[in-house]
Amino acid sequence: MNNIFSQIKRSKEMGILAILVVISIIISAFNSSFLTFGNLLDVVKSNIVLGIMSMGMLLVLLTGGIDVSIASVISAVTVIIGRFMVDYSSNIFLIFLVGVVAGSLMGLINGLLIAKLKIPPIVATLGTMSVIFGLVLYLTNGNWITGIPQNFIDFGRVTIGQFPVAGSDRIQGIPIQFLFLLFAIALTWFILKYTMIGRGIYAIGGNRDSAERIGMNSENITLFIYTYEGFLIGLAGVVHTSIMRQVDPNAFIGFEIQVIAAVVLGGASVLGGYGSVSGTIIGVSLFCIINNGLILMHIPTFWQKIVVGVVLITSISFDVIQKRMHDKKNIRVDIDESESSFKRLSVVQKSTSQA
């Protein structure tokens, strides 16, 4: 029992979950409409894109990389599918195919630069960001694409199930876009948990050299994660367009920072090796609920950035300080053990004999 308790206390996810619960209680104390099915559904719907993209970013951060080009990639994807469905075909399957292929290709370019040419991730994605975003703005001139085909709009309006909304006659269903979020989460979770690549991702993030020595092909894994991230961004691009029903090439400026912040809030380390799907879900939820709560609490939007910044800094600080105290405790154990030289000798002998 004690063991389980200490394990829970030590796990990063629980800490963030506790913050999430506390913040939810505070918000619902101020505004009773926060904890309603309708509001929570709205929160989820408006953050599906963030959720899907955070799954890709999680894998990248797990290997110790970073991708600042995601905002430009999703802008490019939305513009490409926007033009595709306006000019060529409104077949939903084809639209998804084009979006996913376009995203994967751009991710593959990032992957090639990072894995094959050994360009540091932040610099490589900086370069592709400026190339892709420059091209998008040059080709669209910053203009919106409207006139999305009706069948795609209808597709975006599909809902699943019917739930009565408390306090009104309205009936609300779960938007179809939610399925794509679930798909992204399930796929990422499966990759991390049950595939060799997933093991490799954690291994590379922990220590690239040792991962290579035990036979992990770090180049291929790096290629895979950036392509997979591009794939998810392609998916997110289609989902975004189906929600918004128009394409704004400038809609995603600064979005990469939000995604990184949400994933990091969920306990992923930018140094690689740490992070989980469940933690990321909690982190993204925390990020969304703070933003939604500030609106419900009638706090001016200018405060949002401050609150997000403070929450980001304090939650990471808390994490780092906790880890340092844990390390200190370990060192004290070492000192206690070494107090009698005989004891220390026996420990050394034991460890060498074990090795």
Place this chain on the structure above:
Amino acid sequence: MNKDIQKNTKQIGAPQKENRMRRLVKKVHLDTKELVLLQLLIGVFLLMSILSPGRFLSVYNLQSMAYQFPEFGIFALAMMVIVVTGGINLSITYSATLSSILGAVVLVALNNLGVQPLVTVVIGVLVIIISSIACGAVNGLIVAHIGITPMLATLGTMTLFEGIALNITKGGAISGFPDMFQWFGNSAILGIPVPLLIFVLVIIATYFILQRSSFGAKVYMIGCNPTATRFSGVNVKKVLFLLYIYSGILTGFAGIIMASRYNSAKESYGYTYLLQSVAAAVLGGTDISGGFGKVFGTVVSVLILQVISSGLNIFGVNRFITDVIMGMILIVVLTINFVNNRMEEKALLSKKVVTA
């Protein structure tokens, strides 16, 4: 770790003859990498001059360039000093705009009260510098003393500074400074633009702090291996803390120039400089994982980027295509670096085989 060891062994293993050459080059404090950059700058400059005769080399264009690049250059140096430690400072632009907004509030208030312009400007500039020091200190505190990874820490402070700045301006721009404040951004002494003079002072100061002082040596050591540096008796926390404050002060200078040039203060000014300054630092030979990088290289690469963007602007190239070309340059230069390193490694290997 492994890379550091490789680099060190490479230096130790270099033949004696090369050492003499290197010493000679070192006398002018230039590396081969920096010589290449310098040649590149001259090449780009000549190319632009030949391709658009009379327009690129006109006094007007050179002068407008001299007013444009100092703020970018100062941002690049603020970024570079941190990148040398293996960190990154994402908060530079918002630290600059937050400081200039705080300064702007004071400037406007004093101006409306009818205080003497000179006194107003001096107090305003002091407020900007002090707030930029405070911004740097916040970064330093979080990175050095709490121990958060620089990227995350400055990501947080970036959002924080932006939020505070937005809260003060409510999304608009603050203007209404005394005319005298424009001196920092729009006037010249003996024909030399004041921003350029400030930039030169910043270059000299950064050069001496980073490359000519024991403090600078410690900074490079931290970039190579913070643990080893700590065990060799260096107060890593103190050095990092001071360095982030220095980076903050530089953003304050950039903030003064920007506020003066635009004659207003807004939280989004200079946002595009953030990633450009990383690019400039990296192009200038600064290793993103720390330990290597020089002031000279960063300054030259700032000049290269400025010459290219001004030149493309004169040719009438679309501004977005300029972004595309900048990104391409970054990727191509790093690819060339990678190929070069490979060749060097191969040459070293074959040499070893021959001697064996």
